[in-house]
Amino acid sequence: MTSAAVPARTTAAVRADVVAGVVAGAVVIPQAMGYAGVAGLPVEVGLYTCIVPMVAYALLGGARKLSMSTTSTIVALAGLALAAAGTPDDPDEAMAAVSTLTLLTGLALLLFWLLRLGWVVDAISDTVVSGLKVGVGLTIIVDQLPHLLGIDAGPDGFLRGIGHIVTHLDDANRATVVLAALTLAGLWAVHRWVPRVPGPLLAVAGGIAATAWADLPARGVELIPEVPSGLPVPAVPPLDGATTMLPYALAIALMAFMETIAVGRSTREPADPPIGTGRELLANGTAAVAGAFVATAPPAGGFSQTMVNVGAGARTQLSSLVTAAVAVAAALFLAPVLSDLPEATLAAVVVVAVTGLLDVDELRRIARIDRAEVWVAAATGLLALVTNLLVGVLAGVLLTYYLVLRRLNHPLLFQESPLPGLLVVRIEGALYTMNVRTVQTELVRRATTADPPPRVLLLDLGATLDTSVTVMDAFAATEQQLARDGIALWVAAVPEAALVKARRTAAWPSWRDGGRVHPSVRAAVDAYERLVAEGPDDAAT
Template structure:
C-alpha cells in the first residue's frame, strides 16, 4: 500500500467532505447528500476512471444546476422526498453520460470552448455567493436568481443576526488566512470543527444562530430512484451531464503526469456515467471531478486512485460515527466554506489573459457569464454551447489567405483552412479584391494544399470567380488540389477547359515554372 496515497486520501477527505456537504445545501438538499456523494461515486470512479489523481464528488457548477432542477420539479420540504428527487436527477445524468459514451460523441462535448467555461464559472460563482449570503447574515432565504437575490439581501440587511454575522466573519477570515498563508492546512475541516465547538461553548442556537438539519447516522439504504419528475428534470440532467464531463476531463488532463496513460474521452464518459448511475441508488448529487479538491489530493501526495478509495473510507467513517456531532454545525459555517470554495471560480486574471489574446473571445465569455447571471445557469450553459460553435464557425468562415509574388505578373494566394458552403463566398470576394490591387496580376495562382475536400457550391464559386477575373484580364490557376477535390472537379463541365489550358498544376513550383516559361515567350504567351 502506498503511504502517500493513504495520507492524501485522508487530507482530501478533510477538505472534500465538508465542502460537498455545503454544496448539497446550495442545491436545497439535506447535507448528507453531499456526504454520500463522497462515497459511492468516488469509489466507482476510482475503479473505472483514467485520471490517477482526480477526486470525484460534486462541484459548485453541478450543484447550481441541480438546484435549478430541484426548483423546477418543486423541491420537497421533506428530506426523504428531496433525496428521492435528487436520485432521479442523478440517474438521468448518469444515463445521459452513458448515452454520450455509446454514441461516441464525447468529441462534441469536449469541443466546448475554455473561454465559454470561464464565463460560466464566473456566473456560477457570483450566483452561489449571493445564494449563501442569507445564511451568512442569518436572514430568511430569498428568491432564486442573482439579481433578485441581491435585492433581497439589500432590503433585509436590517434583519441580520449579529451572532451569525460574527460566526460568518470569523470563519471567512480564518479560511482565507489559511488559504493565503497555510494552504496545506485543511481549512474546511478546521472551520467545521470550530463551528461545532462554538455551538457547544457559546450556546449559538440561543443567540439565534441556525444549525444545519440533523444528519442521520449510518449509511444510506439503496433504493430505486422514482421517475415521477423525470421529464421535468431531463433538460437539466443533460446540461449537468455536459458540465460534468467537461469538468472531469479538464481536471483529469490538467493533473496528468507525463508517465500517466492518456486521458480518453470515452473512458471518462463511461466512468463518470457509471459513477452517477451507481450513486443515484443511494441518493447522491450528480458527481463530477472537482479541480480544487483534486489539487488538494495532488498536493497531499496522491499517486493513484487509492487516495480516492481512502477518501471514500473517511466519508463512510463520518457517516457511521460523526453524524450526531455534525448536526451541531452552524449553517453560517457551512455557507462560509462554500463561499471560500467558489471564489476560485471568479478568475478575473483568466479574463484578462483571454482579452489580451482575443477580444472576441473575451466578449463571448462575458456574454455567457452575464446570461447565466441574469437568467439562470441552464440558459447560460445553452448559450455557452451556442457561443462555442459561433467561435468555431467564425474562425472557419474567415480562412486566412496569404499572398506572394514570386514573379512579375504572378500572384500566388494560399488558402489556410477548409473551404465549404458557408465561407466560400468570403474567399471568392477576397480573391477578387486581391486581384484588383496594383500591380494587377496576369495570373492568380491558388495554392489549395491546405484544404481537404470540396463541394458543388465551392466548385461553382470558383467557376464564377474565374469568369469575373477573366473579365478583368486575370487568369485563374490552381495548384496542389487535394485528390478528393480533384475527383469531383473532373466531373464538372468546366474541367476540360481548365485541364487543356494548363491551369491545373501538381505543385506551386511547377506552376511558377510554367508561368515563367510562358512569360519568356512574350506577353501573348503569358496571358
C-alpha cells in the same frame, strides 16, 4: 534498479495515496455537504456523493489524480432543476427527486458516450467556461449570504437574492455574523499562509466546538439539519418530474463532462496515459448512474478538491478510494457530531471554495489576447446572473459555436507575388458551403484591384482538406469572373480527396489540358516562367 527498490517505491506511492486520500477527505466531505445545501438538499446527499461516484470513477476513469464528487457549478444547476420540478420539503422526497436528476444526468452522459459526442463538448471554448464560472460563483455567494447573516433564505437568483438581503439586513443575527466572519477569516488565513493544512476540516471542527462551548443555538445560530447515521439504502430512482428535469439534466451532463475532462487534462503528467473523451464520458456517466441509486448529487471532477488531492501527494486513484472510505466512516460514526455544525460555518466553507471561480486574472489574460472572446465570456456570465445558470450554459454553447463558425467562415488568405504578373494566394482553412462565397468574393477583389493586375492568380490549396460540389461551382464562377479581366485561375497542391471529385466534373479536361492544375506551388511558378519565356500572352491562357 535493485529488486528491493521496486517494493520501496511501491510502498512510498501507496503511503502517499493514503495520506492524500485522508487529507482530501477532510476538505471534500464538508465542502460537498455544503454544496448539497446550495441545491436545497439534505447535507447527507453531499456526504453520499463522496462515496459511490468516487469509487466508480476510481475504477473506470483515466485521470489518475482526479477527485470525483460534485462541484459548485453542478449543484447550482441541480438546484434549478429541483426548483423547476418543485423541490419537496420532506428530506426523503428531496433525496428521491435528486436521485432522479442524477440518473437522468448519468444516462445523458452514457448516451453521449454511445454516440461518441465527446468532440461536441471539446469544442466549447475555455472562454465560455471562464465566463460561466464567474456567473456561477457570484450566484452561489449571494445564495449563501443569508446563512452567513442569520436571516431567512431569499428567492433564487442573483438579482432577487441581492434585493432580499438588502431589505433584510436589519434582521441579521449578531452571533451568526461574528461566527461567519471569524470562519471566513480563518479559512482565508489558512489558505494564504498554510495551504497544506485542511482549512475546511478545521472550520467544521471549530464550528462544532463553538456550538457546544458557546451554546450557539441559544444565541439564535441555526444548525444544519440532523445528519442520519449509517449508509444510504439503495433504491430505484422514481421517474416523477423526469420530463421537467430532463433539459436541466442535459445541461448538467454537459457541464459535468466539461469540468471532468478539463480537470483531468490539467493534472495529467507527461508519463500518464492520455485523457480520452470516450473513457471519461463512460466513467462520469457510470458514476452518476451508480450514485442515483443511493441518492447522490450529480457527480463531476472538481478543480478545488482535485488540487487538494494533488497538493497532498496523490499519485493514483487509490487516493480517491481512501477518500471514499473516510466518507463511509463519517457516515457510520460521525453523523451525531456533524449535526452540531452551524449553517454559517458550512456556508463559509462554500463561499471560500467558490471564490476560486472568480478568476479575474484569467479574464484579463483573455482580454489581452482577443477582445471578442472576453466579450463572449462576459455575455455568458451576465446571462447566468440575470436569468439563470441553465440559460448561461446554453448561451455559452451557442456563443462557442458562433465563434467557431465565424472563424471557419473567414479563412485566412496569404498572398505574395514571386514574379511579375503572378499573384499567389494561400488559403489557410477548410473551404465549404458556408464560406466559399466569401472566399470567392475576396479572391476576385484581390486580383482585380492589384496594381498592376496579375495575369495569373495561383491558389495554393495545400492547407485545405476536401471539396464539394458547391466549392467546385464557386471556383468555376471565379474563373469566369477573372477571365473577363484577362486573369487566368490556376490551382496548386490540391488535396487528393478533392482531386478525386474534381476529375468527375465536365470541366476537368479543360483544367488539366490547359495546364492550370499543378502538384505544388514551385511547379506552378516554374510553369509560369516557361510560359512567360515563350510569350507574354501565353501566360493568360
